Amino acid sequence: MAALVYASRMPECPFEVVLVTGDRPNATGLDLAEAEGVPVVRIPRPTPKDKSQFFAALELVIDQSGADYIVLAGFMRILPEEFVARWEGRILNIHPSLLPKYPGLDTHSRAIEAGDSHAGCTVHVVTAALDEGPILGQLAVAIATGETPETLAARVKLAEHQLYPRAVADYVSRWRDPAALLARVRALALALPETDERESHGSPGFRVGGDKTGKYFAYFADQHHGTPHIALLVRTGSMDELLALVEDQPEVYFKPAYYGASGWVGIILNRPGVDWDAVAAWLERSWRGAAPKRLTRLMDVADEF
Structure with a gap:
């Protein structure tokens, strides 16, 4: 999220961050966004019983912000199908693997255990199927000798910070490409x-x-x-x-x-x-x-x- 906020302030960037919100009202990312003057809405974290109300509240604040796109950055909840359908083609996500390899969780340990030479990250359009939307960009990260999931995750995060802003910029400006x-x-x-x-x-x-x-x-x-x-x-x-x-x-x-x-x-x-x-x-x-x-x-x- 921070990488997207700072990228948005670079000359010629085609997107603006008009809202930062999420499902953890005390997340440090929200504090960072507030400090940078980005509008923030802190929605109470949902319990299993009020998930539908949470997603209704989430969509309401997004609508009120005037956003054209939703960009997920560490949002670990699966969006309801009807939510995705209303925003079809306008929700982007970044996943810490070279999709279609290793959708879901524990991507780094799975790549290491498989003996892969590279891990990486993928930006894709969100669809109802988990981590299966059209791929917009990927960046490979070499798996070093003696790599652990923690050390690999740290380097993949650096790659994510480079890839995500560029992929978002390319996608939202495709109307003039x-x-x-x-x-x-x-x-x-x-x-x-x-x-x-x-x-x-x-x-x-x-x-x-x-x-x-x-x-x-x-x-x-x-x-x-x-x-x-x-x-x-x-x-x-x-x-x-x-x-x-x-x-x-x-x-x-x-x-x-x-x-x-x-x-x-x-x-x-x-x-x-x-x-x-x-x-x-x-x-x-x-x-x-x-x-x-x-x-x-x-x-x-x-x-x-």
């Missing part, structure tokens, strides 16, 4: 029937309908033609619709150079809080506008019911 945004667009576009990717005018483009007769239904644009936007370009139904979208929601849509004259709209992706369900819906709609009738006929019939 062109490679991460393209990967997400690509996964959605290529999931549609008979699509392929081909570069066009220097941009990744997505087509439907085959190699010879395929038509483009989407482009990925990384600040092309002098705009500050990383964007998905898709077809609209008309120039009137394009202009209305841009006028009503200029923080989401813009008229792209070159493509805008043909009724394509730009959906701005390098902004927090992108609605990826809406992006997927735009891709499907644009795909249907370009796809051959043999692919859309059944969809058109289904729409009538």
